[in-house]
Amino acid sequence: xxxxxxxxxxxxxxxxxxxxxxxxxxxxxxxxxxxxxxxxxxxxxxxxxxxxxxxxxxxxxxxxxxxxxxxxxxxxxxxxxxxxxxxxxxxxxxxxxxxx
Amino acid sequence: xxxxxxxxxxxxxxxxxxxxxxxxxxxxxxxxxxxxxxxxxxxxxxxxxxxxxxxxxxxxxxxxxxxxxxxxxxxxxxxxxxxxxxxxxxxxxxxxxxxx
DNA sequence: AAATCATATTTCCATATGGAAATATGACCA
DNA sequence: TGGTCATATTTCCATATGGAAATATGATTT
Numbered sequence: 380x381x382x383x384x385x386x387x388x389x390x391x392x393x394x395x396x397x398x399x400x401x402x403x404x405x406x407x408x409x410x411x412x413x414x415x416x417x418x419x420x421x422x423x424x425x426x427x428x429x430x431x432x433x434x435x436x437x438x439x440x441x442x443x444x445x446x447x448x449x450x451x452x453x454x455x456x457x458x459x460x461x462x463x464x465x466x467x468x469x470x471x472x473x474x475x476x477x478x479x
Numbered sequence: 480x481x482x483x484x485x486x487x488x489x490x491x492x493x494x495x496x497x498x499x500x501x502x503x504x505x506x507x508x509x510x511x512x513x514x515x516x517x518x519x520x521x522x523x524x525x526x527x528x529x530x531x532x533x534x535x536x537x538x539x540x541x542x543x544x545x546x547x548x549x550x551x552x553x554x555x556x557x558x559x560x561x562x563x564x565x566x567x568x569x570x571x572x573x574x575x576x577x578x579x
Numbered sequence: 580a581a582a583t584c585a586t587a588t589t590t591c592c593a594t595a596t597g598g599a600a601a602t603a604t605g606a607c608c609a
Numbered sequence: 610t611g612g613t614c615a616t617a618t619t620t621c622c623a624t625a626t627g628g629a630a631a632t633a634t635g636a637t638t639t
């Protein structure tokens with residue numbers, strides 16, 4: 380699954396937000412997420428396959444960490460759009476139309 | 480549908496990319512998109528409902544324009560992640576672990 | 580080796596989604 | 610008004626998705 384598709388699910392974005400503070404075992408994510416344990420595990424699988432998180436086994440725990448690379452790709456896609464809101468929108472559009 | 484979910488579909492991102500060059504009638508999008516006319520129309524509906532495009536009727540044509548606001552929201556979500564790839568990743572993570 | 584803990588996988592179900600094809604709608608023109 | 614063009618909507622189908630519940634797996638402890 381693409382990073383874009385992975386981000387379409389709010390719980391998955393929430394998982395990434397949690398991992399911004401540092402790596403966490405799966406169980407800790409379950410505690411924070413108002414979702415069943417299997418539910419979280421499924422979403423983690425999607426995030427793994429999208430390359431957005433990495434797992435490491437530590438004792439009986441599975442510790443998840445953020446892998447930001449795919450987000451960087453999204454960020455690059457977004458890049459050319461930034462011009463559309465960083466300046467006043469109407470003025471910019473007008474400018475572009477008149478100076479193509 | 481959320482902006483995130485709207486972006487999950489590659490054709491929809493492609494439509495937005497086309498609209499970055501300026502507004503276009505639906506038919507012109509169809510020409511560029513290796514998709515049937517109804518297919519494009521369906522995706523345009525999703526983009527409309529997500530607030531990512533606006534339509535204007537001009538004669539018998541329906542002219543579509545980019546509405547970047549929802550992308551700005553995505554950009555804001557992405558913001559805190561930027562720190563994770565703007566500096567060398569390993570060094571940064573190491574730094575954060577030692578200075579929490 | 581058995582029991583236990585943490586997590587993953589499977590199964591089931593209801594719903595959402597994309598694409599193709601057919602049809603409908605609305606604006607303009609003759 | 611009837612016809613045509615551009616586009617939207619509907620219908621159909623196959624597949625994907627999320628969530629809940631049950632079960633399986635792998636590591637650790639006893």
